[in-house]
Amino acid sequence: MSLCREFETTLVAYASKDGQPIGHPQAGQEAVAAGVCAALVPGDRVLSTHRAHGHAVAIGCDLDRLALELYGSGEGTCRGRAGEMYVSQPDVGYFGGTQIVAGNLPMATGLALSAKLSGRDRIAVAFVGDGGVNQGVFGEALNLAAIWSLPVIFVVENNGYAQTTSTEYATAGRIVDRGAAYGISSTAVDGQSALQVHDVIREARQRAARGDGPTLVEARTYRYEGHYYGDQHRRYRTQAEFESWLARDPIALLRQVAIEAGVDEGALAAITAQARDQCVAAFERARGGREAMLADLLDGVFTDPSLDRR
């Protein structure tokens, strides 16, 4: 969680100075990304939304190469081609985000079907926002996952807003009930509690792995920044609402639990400091990274090089 937070803080600080894109901030939502990813095992597949860098960090993408990618460097994870939305690192299970808010849910069902057909102990997780639940493929993917009992978890990060449009306005009924409508095991969880998220996902993972099919988890959360960095988000959110969520900061909540459980405060501070150092080092490296060259960008449209550059 600290790493997700520090990565974004450092990204904002460096990218603002260097004129690089910041993308879609996730500060405030870290408990969902971290809680989910901590409950997965190596080999599991994760797909993101376009609020993606928190998920990429939580699943364990290489931070140096991720920072380089966000800086458009040819040394980035995807040679500077993908940026925040499409960056992927499949060797750690990260299959990337998408511009289309529910666009990755079908692919998650395919990764889950692959696991099922090959008999591997492996599941797929698709993150989706509250905005994504109103796209048609949300329903298509839930249906496919249900009829074929696929090992997939749909994690709805309900942060209350799709860009500037409130969930209350745009979404009929309760999101968690939409899973139940397909006969999918569905749970609503406090998205500010990493431990609660973790427990729910661990159980869902066990269900998926033993062949009992998909789960939908609605995690209620909040983003502290706007839809994008620089969005005047206070124009559509009240001070009272904002403060009520700041008071339930996911990192502070977990810290409190840890302290009550007897963890030394110094050790907790060290985690944060270490995360910060790691992120600062990553962005220092990104700042000095080699810019993407034509060869980074023109080749590899196809696997067959004879089809490229035509």
Place this chain on the structure above:
Amino acid sequence: LIGADGMSRTKYWKACNDALRQEMTRDRSVIVLGEDVAGAPGRAGDGFVDAWGGPFGITRGLIKEFGPDRVRDTPISEAGFLGLAAGLAADGYRPWVDIMFTELMPVAWDQLTNRIARTHYLSAGQLQMPITVKTFGECYSAVCHFPGLVCVAPSDAYTAKGLTVAAIRADDPVVIFDSLKLLRSQAEVPDGDYLVELGRARVLRAGTDVTLLGIGATTALCLQAAAELEQAGLSAEVVDLLTLAPWDVPTVTESVRKTGRLVVVDFDHPSCGLATDICARITRTAWDRLLAAPVTVTPPPVPAMSMDASAAMAAMYLPDAAGVAATATKIAGTGPGRQ
């Protein structure tokens, strides 16, 4: 064109069916997905297996040979199951996906363009999308627009089998545009293993005065028009494009540099289309040899469906061989060679 042994006179749909059977036998990672591909799924308990034989017979018999895990009927969720295929492909499977008609393709547009076309490139080769999407219809230009997708249009049963095999074996996503007009056409097709190489056009008939370029079902019109033109003393070369994107610029260029004239015959909508794209490219690559401006023969710019609503609509809408011959005659009457 690689390999060949015994030949059989084979219908187009059967050639596609044979290609699937051959590749599914050869490679366990090939999975067939689509609406009604198994024909009455979920009723095996009542004795209904392969009861219908799949759309147009393309998947007939496969469920009995390869079982429901590999011949997988989908709900009517084109975006859902095309995206699902992307997930299978990212994990090393080779899905062959039936999107029954090109009119259904826009329903799955995001999956095809943002996901399948872009993934290999944007992941810098970490992920591959070895997917074959097969559809009936001629609305291919819009799909050809997206870099990252290989688009092909077989022109007969021989190329249908060879291109299907090439598509399934390719590590890149390939969209096959079959024509319903060719469904029952017959050709000599090798019984065994062969493939028609992606990215290559073929010259079907040599000529000196004009190049007629066929795309899928229009190749037959070009051959017919070439025979008519021969009677009138005009020598037409017929090129069969086969791969629509990325198309074979050198082969078409070579032909037009020889004849000096190009007629592209296309069943797709005319604006921003493949035919005009080919004319623009060839105008540059054959400029110093052109005897006439390259021209297109296409349907009029009306949003008709590729499935004909009526005989009158079909007659108004689609180019025919006589029209191709007339256009060729007209441009052959221009330029220094024919003055």
